[in-house]
Amino acid sequence: MIIMSVDIESWVHRTVFNVPISEQTKELDGGHVFRSTKIILELFKKYHTKATFFVLGTVAEWYPELIEEMKHEGHEIGIHGYTHKLLHDHTEESFDEEIKKTVLILKNLGVKPLGFRAPVFTKADFLYKVLNKNEIKYDSSVFPIKTPLYDGTSYDSRPFIMEPHGQARGTIITPRWGEHPVPEDQFTHGQGRGPLGTGIDRGIVEIPLSVLKISGFRIPVGGFYLRLFGSRMNCLLLKKIEKKNGIAVMYFHPWEILNIPYEICIEKGKRIKLPFLKKKFAYFKIPMLKELEYLLGKISFTNFDRARSYIGETLLVQRNPQI
Secondary structure (H helix, E strand, O other), X not given: OEEEEXXXXXXXXXXXXXXXXXXXXXXXXXXXXXXXXXXXXXXXXXXXXXXEXXXXXXXXXXXXXXXXXHHHOOOEEEEOOOOOOOHHHOOHXXXXXXXXXXHHHHHHOOOOOOEEOOHHHOOOOOHHHHHHHOOOOEEOOOOOOEOOOOEOOOOOOOXXXXXXXXXXXXXXXXXXXXXXXXXXXHHHHHOOOOOOOOOOOOOEEEOOOOEEEEOOEEEEOOOHHHHHHOHHHHHHHHHHHHHHHOOEEEEEOHHHOOOOOOOOEOHHHOXXXXXXXXXXXXXXXXXXXXXXHHHHHHOOOEOHHHHHHHOOOOOOEEEOOOO
């Protein structure tokens, strides 16, 4: 089972550009996230792909018609926060406020989100407590690699259950997801016994991003690594991770689909200028539309919502996720 997910945010939200939150506006975005997301939706329709969209509350406010189209096409909609503020820059109260605000925005658009992914895969001690409080059933914020912004190397790519206060119960070993599926009706409206059926009595299910571990090295997939390693390599990695763990997770962003403006002007005409290496990183192999379409043609993806029926009592919690 290979899950497709998209983090719906604008290029204005990217950490590398360091645009002040007050300047991360629809006007500065210039319709970029709308156009790129429309292209993604058309591609998913062409290849009969159902994905999970983790949406920023701000983008949902800017373009509610995108949410309507996602719903119409049968995609799952989760949350990515309201702003793109990193979790370690939040207090518990400010994070809770953002989650509540985004849940309400989506509720008013006819969506009850069950999943969350943190901006830039950052973390905070209060994450699972706040998610549980707001009836979020699963999280996909752990990326088991180390970068200047986060370190997820204390985990691997296998799902596990996390207590609301942040203590992991163990790893859900999934040698073959779907061999003994839990009936879908057990998960209706969060009433099932499976870990995605309720986040209160079982904890939050954490479904990490995917890496392949070879001889002590971790090779990640998706996003920047789709651009870095290419579509064929990512296709091979996803299939190997799925074979090893029973599940793999793919992700990318709309701003990777279309060219990003090179001239970025914010308040009073002030230009954002990046050092040479940061600029190379910011625009590296963008757009990557061909890479995405290659993957869609080679892999039958599903989304987190469709995977829920395969996560239940048949998946044993066997050991601590610390490695």
